[in-house]
Amino acid sequence: MNSPRSGVLAAIAAFFLWGVLPMFWKLLHFLPPISIVAQRTLWSLVILLLILRLRRETSSLGAGLRSPRAVFWHLLSGLMLSSNWLLYIWATLNNHIIEGALGYYLNPFFNMLFGALWFGERHSRGQLAAIAIAFCGVLLQVQAIGRFPWIAVTLAVTFSLYAVIRKRTPLGSLAGLTAETVLLAPLALGWLVLHSTTPADAFGTSPSQFLLVAATGVATAAPLLCFGYAARKISLTTLGILQFIGPTIQFLIGWLLYQEEMSTLRLVSFGLIWAAVSIYAWDSMRGRKTRSV
Numbered sequence: 654m655n656s657p658r659s660g661v662l663a664a665i666a667a668f669f670l671w672g673v674l675p676m677f678w679k680l681l682h683f684l685p686p687i688s689i690v691a692q693r694t695l696w697s698l699v700i701l702l703l704i705l706r707l708r709r710e711t712s713s714l715g716a717g718l719r720s721p722r723a724v725f726w727h728l729l730s731g732l733m734l735s736s737n738w739l740l741y742i743w744a745t746l747n748n749h750i751i752e753g754a755l756g757y758y759l760n761p762f763f764n765m766l767f768g769a770l771w772f773g774e775r776h777s778r779g780q781l782a783a784i785a786i787a788f789c790g791v792l793l794q795v796q797a798i799g800r801f802p803w804i805a806v807t808l809a810v811t812f813s814l815y816a817v818i819r820k821r822t823p824l825g826s827l828a829g830l831t832a833e834t835v836l837l838a839p840l841a842l843g844w845l846v847l848h849s850t851t852p853a854d855a856f857g858t859s860p861s862q863f864l865l866v867a868a869t870g871v872a873t874a875a876p877l878l879c880f881g882y883a884a885r886k887i888s889l890t891t892l893g894i895l896q897f898i899g900p901t902i903q904f905l906i907g908w909l910l911y912q913e914e915m916s917t918l919r920l921v922s923f924g925l926i927w928a929a930v931s932i933y934a935w936d937s938m939r940g941r942k943t944r945s946v
Contacts, residue, residue, distance in 0.1 A: 660886025664895045667879035670872075672902025675753075676910070677872055678745045680865055683857050686743040688848070689869065690735055691841035692855070696870025698838050701831040704878070710828060717824045717832050724836065730818040731833030737811040744804050750907030751915070755794065756808030757900040758926050761893060761933060762787045763813035771817055779936030783929040790925035797919035826881050894934045 681689050705711050717723040744753040762784050768774035776784075794802040822829050849855040856863045884892060904923070907913045 656886045660883045663879045664883035664892055667876040668895055668898035670876040671899040674872060675745045675750050675903055675906055678742050682746055683862060686739055686746060689742050690739045691844045692866050693869040693873050694834055694837050694841040696867055697873035698834040700870045700874040701834055705831055713828045714831055723823045726822040727832040728836045730815055730822055731837045733811055733815040733818055735837055740807055748913055749804050750903055751913045752802055752804045754900040754903035756805035759787060759809040760812050763809045764816060767813050767817050777936055779932055783932040786925055787929035790922045793922035797916055797922050893937060897930055
């Protein structure tokens, strides 16, 4: 299989997995969200360390963890990522999957805004129009759900800030993610020890629940590895367009499977978001073709 095609398939696999993960997190309802994040951190650390070992890249991780600057930036990025995970899982368990999907639709628009603010990136008229339309969609959500969509906005902002911080971190994608997990592991382990009076508090009450807890590592690492492979094989433009697969699946799962509320006004709000996404995708593809001429 040629590299571009395999990269597209890997990206689709990553975003599909992220899209269906709300169904998996729902199965972990027997644990509080922060315990799920703690388990997710520890089990994914096992997998990431194994992968680093197999790829013989543990030396780069060790060198990074000996640098105070690297430790600071990776701890900061890890805290930002874990806060995003915590809110996402809390939203999923509390029947806010649709609003969570809205957050990940909005994420690329906050990326553009932060890129302009912190890195002096310039955006086309089409991209600015997409941002404006997405903003109108958010305002309409306020009227549709009767409150500011703080879950969606916080998810988008924290993940965009994570991307901003990761630009400052010295390690590569795999070693950097492992460093973040290593630095968060003591906090995760401490939480589980202090808030688990019995093994059932941390691992459930049956073998099947324990297997679900252990699977949080695979649920975390598998899409990230697919994403990392895709990022090396295909353009960022293609990757940016394919990323909307995830929130679309989440939206459909929340609406059709878990029957979360979907008023006409809320659907119109999502219509504006989808229009903004379409403009973003069209402008990105046009820019790519212009550069290739």
